[in-house]
Amino acid sequence: MAFPVVGLVVATVLLVWFLNSRRKSNKNKNLKELPGPTGLPIIGNLHQMGKHPNEQFCKWTKQYGDIYQVKIGKNLTVVVSNPKLCKEIFSTDPAFSGRPKFDEFGIYENEHLGIINSEGDVWEVHRRFLLRQLRDFGFGKSAMETKILEELNEVLGKFKAQEGKPVTRIRQTLRLALVNSLWTILANQRFNHDDPQLLKLALNTSDTFNEILEGGALLIFVPWLKYIIPEKSGYNAVRGVLEENKTFFTKVVGEHKRDLQEDNLRDFIDVYLAEVRKANDDANSHFHGTQAERQLVATLFDLFFAGSDTTATTISWTMLLLSKFPNAQKKLQQEVDEITGSSRQVSVDDRPNMPYMNAVLEEILRFSTIVPDGVAHRSMADREFHGYHIPKDAIIQPNLYYIHFDPKIWGDPENFRPERFLSADGKKFQKSENLQAFQVGRRQCVGETLARDTLFLYITNIFQQFSTELDASSKDHDLKVEVGFIRAPTDYSVIMKDRLNK
Numbered sequence: 289m290a291f292p293v294v295g296l297v298v299a300t301v302l303l304v305w306f307l308n309s310r311r312k313s314n315k316n317k318n319l320k321e322l323p324g325p326t327g328l329p330i331i332g333n334l335h336q337m338g339k340h341p342n343e344q345f346c347k348w349t350k351q352y353g354d355i356y357q358v359k360i361g362k363n364l365t366v367v368v369s370n371p372k373l374c375k376e377i378f379s380t381d382p383a384f385s386g387r388p389k390f391d392e393f394g395i396y397e398n399e400h401l402g403i404i405n406s407e408g409d410v411w412e413v414h415r416r417f418l419l420r421q422l423r424d425f426g427f428g429k430s431a432m433e434t435k436i437l438e439e440l441n442e443v444l445g446k447f448k449a450q451e452g453k454p455v456t457r458i459r460q461t462l463r464l465a466l467v468n469s470l471w472t473i474l475a476n477q478r479f480n481h482d483d484p485q486l487l488k489l490a491l492n493t494s495d496t497f498n499e500i501l502e503g504g505a506l507l508i509f510v511p512w513l514k515y516i517i518p519e520k521s522g523y524n525a526v527r528g529v530l531e532e533n534k535t536f537f538t539k540v541v542g543e544h545k546r547d548l549q550e551d552n553l554r555d556f557i558d559v560y561l562a563e564v565r566k567a568n569d570d571a572n573s574h575f576h577g578t579q580a581e582r583q584l585v586a587t588l589f590d591l592f593f594a595g596s597d598t599t600a601t602t603i604s605w606t607m608l609l610l611s612k613f614p615n616a617q618k619k620l621q622q623e624v625d626e627i628t629g630s631s632r633q634v635s636v637d638d639r640p641n642m643p644y645m646n647a648v649l650e651e652i653l654r655f656s657t658i659v660p661d662g663v664a665h666r667s668m669a670d671r672e673f674h675g676y677h678i679p680k681d682a683i684i685q686p687n688l689y690y691i692h693f694d695p696k697i698w699g700d701p702e703n704f705r706p707e708r709f710l711s712a713d714g715k716k717f718q719k720s721e722n723l724q725a726f727q728v729g730r731r732q733c734v735g736e737t738l739a740r741d742t743l744f745l746y747i748t749n750i751f752q753q754f755s756t757e758l759d760a761s762s763k764d765h766d767l768k769v770e771v772g773f774i775r776a777p778t779d780y781s782v783i784m785k786d787r788l789n790k
């Protein structure tokens with residue numbers, strides 16, 4: 289008797305769910321519904337995602353086309369796998385520039401502060417302010433170049449000390465150096481590379497996030513797991529590192545507040561706090577009071593992490609790829625030697641004269657695609673896009689990996705071939721709109737200029753000074769990756785030979 293009753297209840301629930309989802313998706317009768325795989329009640333297509341969601345997204349692109357929808361837990365996600373459509377959706381309509389509200393992952397739980405997680409006026413005002421200040425304190429300035437070179441020279445010294453022996457853990461070494469050059473702009477402070485505080489902040493946080501996301505990001509899509517299995521779902525680990533970060537950044541902001549001198553603004557934190565002082569009597573200002581200070585803490589966290597692991601992983605890819613493809617390494621060294629000889633280090637001013645290096649950098653950004661699923665946006669209103677209905681709160685996710693490896697665009701995407709970014713005679717660098725490593729449009733990476741300058745300086749100066757080859761233990765590295773939020777190469781080691789002081 290029990291079985292038919294349970295069956296009836298289940299059937300009724302399914303029917304209600306089905307009718308409800310039809311009703312919701314057909315809210316606007318004139319618009320088409322995006323194609324996509326049929327999911328199950330409650331979990332949607334979550335069970336089909338596996339450990340590496342991007343692989344499944346790519347399979348669905350082949351099946352359903354350049355834009356389709358999929359339901360991941362409670363989230364309707366629109367996946368866009370075409371560069372022109374990405375440009376259009378992220379550039380034109382401001383409604384598509386929101387961020388999904390992943391409450392558990394903010395430095396202040398359930399709040400959406402900082403740059404990466406905020407939206408609307410708060411985001412616009414702070415993004416504009418950040419861009420202006422970073423330009424004044426760093427981007428495109430020789431002071432910034434000096435700071436980058438200082439850290440880089442420490443890294444080169446470490447490589448030199450290991451000359452002839454296998455150099456391992458390259459990504460970690462780079463992460464520490466890159467956190468430091470950022471931290472001097474933000475807080476006018478520098479850590480020793482073996483400072484335990486730095487190691488804890490720089491390495492633990494990214495590693496924890498990557499581990500959670502490598503596990504299929506279940507906590508993002510089924511957040512109520514935190515109440516049932518807080519340990520296993522990764523909730524405790526995520527909140528643990530976020531709380532540590534919050535404590536550290538809050539302490540640094542407190543110290544800056546104590547020492548603030550408005551006629552001697554030392555760094556980004558000082559400039560921000562001076563703005564907060566100015567807004568003291570203006571309760572309507574986005575820089576008013578303690579809420580603005582919390583916004584500052586969240587922004588520092590965003591920059592610390594968005595800025596260091598991304599750049600470090602890209603350089604780590606470079607050292608692997610140029611060791612694996614020695615012809616490209618030799619061509620790059622020839623170009624560097626022609627421009628600078630061995631008498632001076634390469635400077636950002638040399639960039640326009642180095643077409644091959646520019647092509648190498650674009651090809652590395654394409655081939656590594658360190659953020660394969662991009663950073664998702666949220667539709668802040670019901671919208672039409674190419675005749676399709678995109679409901680409010682839909683997540684818009686660019687499939688950068690598919691875009692960067694689409695044979696229709698690149699011909700031979702699996703080959704590492706910097707020449708694809710050169711003119712036919714090989715003399716001129718040619719940019720491509722199909723390369724979207726920093727995404728495009730209203731929320732495009734604010735650190736792109738800094739990242740490109742840093743990558744240029746690291747890659748050219750490392751290969752000016754050293755030749756690298758894969759160590760015997762890594763000879764057969766097949767470019768396998770660890771997939772978390774960041775797509776990094778699996779561990780490898782290289783042998784470095786000093787070219788300048790043989």
Ligand code: HEM
Pocket residue numbers: 378403404405415470590591594595596598599602658659662663664665725726727728730731732733734735736738739
């Ligand atoms: C190779 C290096 C880097 C890559 C590939 C990269 C990639 C990205 C991508 C794909 C986005 C998402 C854009 C969007 O949502 O439309 C993004 C956003 C962002 N990036 Fe980067 N990034 C890099 C370096 C940096 C650096 C050095 C910084 C900081 C100094 C930085 C700070 C940010 C911030 C704050 C955002 C959020 C922008 C917003 O929401 O308005 N990134 N980045």
